[in-house]
Amino acid sequence: MTCFQLIFSPTGGTERVAKALTETWPEVQTIDLSAQNFTAPAIPFSADDLVLIAMPAFEAMAPQPALDRLALLQGNGARCALAAVYGNRAVDNTLAQMEDYARNAGFQPIATVSAVAAHSLLPEFAAGRPDDADCQQLAVFGKQILEKFTSGSDTCPPIPGEHNCKEKRAGLIPTVNANCISCGLCAQECPVGAISYDNFTVTDPSKCITCMRCVSRCPVHARSVDAAIVAQVTDFLRARCSDRKENELLL
Template structure:
């Protein structure tokens, strides 16, 4: 893909633990922005996105993009799905559509000013205990989960085998399994839900930075 300074690129990532997933940073750094204008977007599960946008901004700049806008949006929490359930909803859609018009307006005036983004440098420490979905007895080894895993953590020939170090706990495999045969440990899920209850219960709104 050959980019130019006239191009506008949307770079979107999920926020996991307030950071950009390391695999997304690696993939972004394999590109050459060539001075193209970039709109950054992070999606988080109604807890907090913390240093996600500044980390994404740094990676985009290092790769040669010019950051002109950024957005943080809320979606259903990938693990504890009772938090932000049903989001993005109609209110979110209206907000994001309004953001898009504001970004369009900035682009139309060739305003290349950089937004001031919330977050810290150095970034918060990444990591923490990961929650790895496992195959249940209902797994028929169809391979849908392996084909859809963004980090190829699931063995293609035997989906019951998972590289736990590679897994980023995105829960994509759980969402796409046609048999409903991938599950998270109920004990771990209960502990995560209890931990998140206080910080995730109040509705958070999408944010735009121009």
């Protein structure tokens, strides 16, 4: 038995959720699906392996680059848990998409987790999450998933959401202000290579998925999205994200 966690986590929230979920799993190997130059590792997954697949929910869906990278792997019957991480609004269709791609790649889902982390665009929503209480609960979830795996069960709970959804993009492209020191960190860290290495102020809108990694990683706060649009989105989310949502496990 080998344990793996496959993580797409541009701003770190999904990674923290995954770490809590796998706290009780033995010798977990990590595969970073958000690496800019991701290539499928030559790992012979097998039916004896337990895999956590963790992705954020963007615009009611899983990020297409994360799904595309998952599709490059060969699960070979490895059982998996699917974790969708959202900014305190809703998971929507994320888990259904993840199930489709996981099954097509040869993984067998046996559990799902819906978990809350700070909103990537507006971190005032679900600020500080996953917090200590979340991490304790997620560790219990992870232990329950491990127990189901060791029991030999391969049943899958009903997974909510619509399948075969079309990709949507927020269209909020971060721009650069005068604070930029041309360090190039944004271009190096962008999961999809949307930022030009020749001119760090240029972002390719056909590639950008508004994951906010460049904004969160910039050491001088030189990148941001349009303030007027942020204000509109904030008003929209305030009525939907203010009450604390709870994490959920389906076995």
